[in-house]
Amino acid sequence: MKDTVVSQLNPQPYHSPSRLAVGQPPIGIDIGGTKINAAVVRHNPATGEDELISLLNSPTPTDSETFLNTLVDMIQKLNAEHSVSAVGISTAGVVDSIHGRILGSTGNMPALKNIANLKELLEAKTGLPVHVENDANAAAYGEWRCGAAKGSQNMFAITLGTGVGMGIVFNGQMYRGSHFYAGEGGHIAIAHKRERKCTCGRWDCWEAFASGTGLQITAEQTLEAAPETAQQEFKAKYCENGKVTTYAVIAAWKDNNHIGQQIIDDWHNHIAVGLSSLINVMDPDMIVVGGGLAQFVDFELLLERTRERSMSDAFQLVPAALGNHAGIVGAAYLALESQPEPLA
Amino acid sequence: MKDTVVSQLNPQPYHSPSRLAVGQPPIGIDIGGTKINAAVVRHNPATGEDELISLLNSPTPTDSETFLNTLVDMIQKLNAEHSVSAVGISTAGVVDSIHGRILGSTGNMPALKNIANLKELLEAKTGLPVHVENDANAAAYGEWRCGAAKGSQNMFAITLGTGVGMGIVFNGQMYRGSHFYAGEGGHIAIAHKRERKCTCGRWDCWEAFASGTGLQITAEQTLEAAPETAQQEFKAKYCENGKVTTYAVIAAWKDNNHIGQQIIDDWHNHIAVGLSSLINVMDPDMIVVGGGLAQFVDFELLLERTRERSMSDAFQLVPAALGNHAGIVGAAYLALESQPEPLA
Structure with a gap:
């Protein structure tokens, strides 16, 4: 049934050279619902690796001024x-990253409600060039630049957490769509008969099944359907x-409890259905799975289930490598690359 | 619930200038299951439009030599x-358009079974540069270059026929993915519980619901569930x-028959579920719907249903403009553009 893939558009590792090695390093800042993390991202010539230094953090204030x-x-x-070159900010919400404006809601961050023009405000106050990016985009770009998807031509990264986030890199560039709404992969439908409502208000989004919230609903439903004893x-x-x-579900699963196994098996199916849909549209060479729930993913099982539904089986499915730092790294890189290249 | 879109990445029409106006024109050839159509595609300075001239056609031979x-x-x-510059070929099957090779099966075209290296063979026999492209890709590119999606930055075209085809243009370039498998949008899943088998062998593909084949299954099921009288x-x-x-379904629908209306309503829902998933991932500014069944689509109803499920509502949903000629035009353009640009 599976066609054989005999060639690849670009079999060579796909990367423009990193600009971290030359000039001043950028700052990356990740704004989360509870915490803000900031660091300088630089290239360490001794190890040959990129690294975070001077990591700072603070609780996320709820009022805009603070x-x-x-x-x-x-x-x-x-x-x-560190005398930095630029500032990259990773934040929840749909972000117009050309103008550095936050469009629409940012969920659990009340402080951002009145700050649409984040780039402008921060540039005026710091005198540094600022780039603002959606957090799922920044995390994907970080993984592509120096994490699990280094050298990929077309990739996407999925974040399994309370929701399902997604960021896309096509032909070595952050893909944002026509109105900065690209990568809302959490909201592709994996059912069409109003089976489960998503927190976004729509029905049957992938996120309503594959996220932590979705896993919990699956768990409750599976348990309810099980015999009383x-x-x-x-x-x-x-x-x-x-x-x-x-x-509880993870503990039961690890303990080889039958119900726990059923729930986790269904969860892997749910993830695989969405992943394979994305693969069939985008034909990536690499898929990165991260987020708080990624630690519970059985990558071998997920790959098997995903391949069953995918037209091409030439993709790699890998766990994220940068953990919580992906957003910082990605935002820092995007900030650096949005600046004119220094003369050699 | 809907976020307001306040900006667009690229509000200007997005087109590199057409090269049809200068130099020798290309040939476009569309290889179908029953017929081969070929024509020269050129720019007519008098009308300012691109046009097909000297349209030829022939039944599709079943043996490779003929x-x-x-x-x-x-x-x-x-x-x-016409002393042409290049030849573009649009064909079913996954096509490695860099090497002009056909990968995997081409369904109903036995003649293509033994011709993997179509580009090479035709170039040797004609002395002209040949570009081979997947038919859904060529049709999408044709609509983007001079059809319904002119000026779009990010678009995709859907073909509703026996199956559901898809072609994607991102940032003004044909998007083929990492292994030429991109745009298999017909095979995203719109259910996850083994509801309907697709002709590809997988379960619950969009195509199994939205295509002509899918519509027929929906019709049979709806009719079976209706009261005997x-x-x-x-x-x-x-x-x-x-x-x-x-x-029969279309006739019943047009006649305001209750069952006919139910079937066509469900069909529009099926199309909308897949479209909105694609929109949520790709955030296009334009979506073109073509193919034999597009004439039965109520675009107003489809737009309404699609918007209900889409994160952005800033896209346009339009019927294809080039009809059966989209593949010829797209293949011709791609052939022309794969050649070095002539000196001005």
Whole structure:
């Protein structure tokens, strides 16, 4: 059934040379719902690797003024130490990264509500060029630049967490679509009969099945459908206060509990259905899976299930390599590359 | 629920200038299951439009030798008349368009089974540069170059026929993925519980619902579920020999028959679920819907259903403009553009 792939558009590693090695290094800042992380990203000639230095962090303020001041303080501190070239910011929300404006809602970050023009504000206060990027995009770019997808021509990165995030690199460039809405892969539909509502308000989004939230719903439904005695055994053994959490499911799965295995098996199927749809449209050479839940993914099983549904089987499916730092690294790289290249 | 789109990456029409206006024109050839169509594609300075001239056609031979000779004859005839610059070929199957090789199966074209290296063979026999492209890609490129999607930055074209074809143009370039498998949008999954088998052997592909084949299955299932009297009325009024064809459904729909309306409504939902998934991943500014079944699409209804599921509503959804000629035009353009640019 599977066609044989006999050639590849670009069999050579696909990378324009890193600009980290020359000139001043950039700052990368990752704005999360609870914490802001900032660091300088530089190339270490001794190890040949890129590295984060002077990592700073702070709780994410909820009011806009404190929030902005926190960012400015971090930038100024890092700049004083390292004399940086540019600042890259990774944030939730749809981001117009040309103008550095945040479009639409940013969920759990009230401070960003009144700050649409983040780039402009920070540039005025710090005198440094600022690039703002959607967090899933920044993480994907980080993994592509110096993480698990180095050398890939066409890749996408999936983040499995409370939701499902996605960032895309085509032909060695961040792909943002026509209106910065590209990569909302979490919201492709994997059902069409109103089976499960997504937190976005739409029905049957991939995220409603493959995310942590989705896994939990699958767990509850599977448990409810199980015989009473098996249910009670499961709850007594793995659940605290009768609560069916992701942790409970993972514990049951690791313990070879039948219900736990069923839930995790279904979860892998859910992830695979979405992944293979994305593969069939985009034909990537590499797919990176990261996020808090990636640690529970059985990559061998996921690859098998994904291949069953994919037209090409020439892709690699790999765990993310940069962990929580992917957004910082990606944003820093994008900030650096948005600046004119220094003369050699 | 819908975020407001306040900006666009590239609000200007996105087109490198057409090279048709200068130098010798290319030939475009569309190889179909039953017919081969060939023509010269040129720019008409009098009308300011691109046009097909000297359209030739022939039944598609089933043996490889006659097939090749037919192509060579067509090319030589058109070249003798118009002194052409290059030949573009649009064909079913996954095509390595760098090397002009056909990878994997080409379904209903037995003649192509033993001709993997189509480019090489035709170049040797005609002395002209040949470019071979997947038919859905060529059709999309044709619509982008001089059809319904002119000026678009990121677009995709869907062909609703026996199957569902797809071609993608990103940043003004044909997008083929890493192994020429991109654009198999017909095989994204719109269900995950083994609801309907696709002709590709996989389960629940979009094509199994949105194509003509899919529409027919939906029709049969809907009819079976209807009350006996309504079934009999439907069959007596719209079906020849009791057969539930697409034509019967369309006739019933146009006649405001309740079952016919239900089927066509479901079909629009099926198309919309797949379209919105593609939109959420790719954020195009334009989507072109063509193919034999496009004439039955209610574009207003489809747009409404698609928007309900899409993160961005800034796309245009338009019917294809070039009809059966899209593949010829697209292949001709791609052949021309694969050649070095003539000196001004």
